[in-house]
Amino acid sequence: MRAHSQELRQHVLQAVDEGMSHTEIIERFYVSRATIKRYTQQPCYLLRNWITCLLREALRASYSEGGS
Template sequence: MKAYSQDFREHVLQAVDSGYPRVEVIRLFGISLSMLKRYEKQRREEGHVRPKAIPGRPPLIRTQVEAGVLPQLQAHADATLEQHCAMWEQTHGERVSRWTMSRAIKRLGWTRKKSRLGQRSAMQRSAPRGARTHESFRQTNWSFLMSAVPILP
């Protein structure tokens, strides 16, 4: 979830500073009382209400993989995720998980779908699509169903 903008935060605090009751400010802006208290505390202690940095370490490998995987995809379009990970490890010396590789490929918009203009199968259909090919289905005696269903006048 993204943080509210600094402009929004300042508007909330301006409404409080101009004398509007907290309950009315909360209802007007659609925020909680605890959020309003946090904004007031942050302004009092830090002198601003800028959004804080998202905790956690930044991804280290993701940008490298996204930047360098496109030539590998173009050269080896039919390779599996595991094969792409192995190729990445051979060329770059870093091991990359399947999930990291999958996300990088997805962000690039690369799809594994084959084109419809490709080679057609050499096998011929014996019947049109949707036709029933099993003779046993046609020869089944369905009379047991008719005896169970009452006929209404």
């Protein structure tokens, strides 16, 4: 089994972030469903998404309080 390039990994994760379906990602990048699952369950990806969620919630809270 040959490892995918870091560039391909980034493209796949970007497609996931943009809301592309797994079927579309499989057809576009020629990766398996298991590869997509593995990429999205890696700690660095999960941590990045968790931090992004926290920042979004903080921004929403600040806007709902009048932007201060």
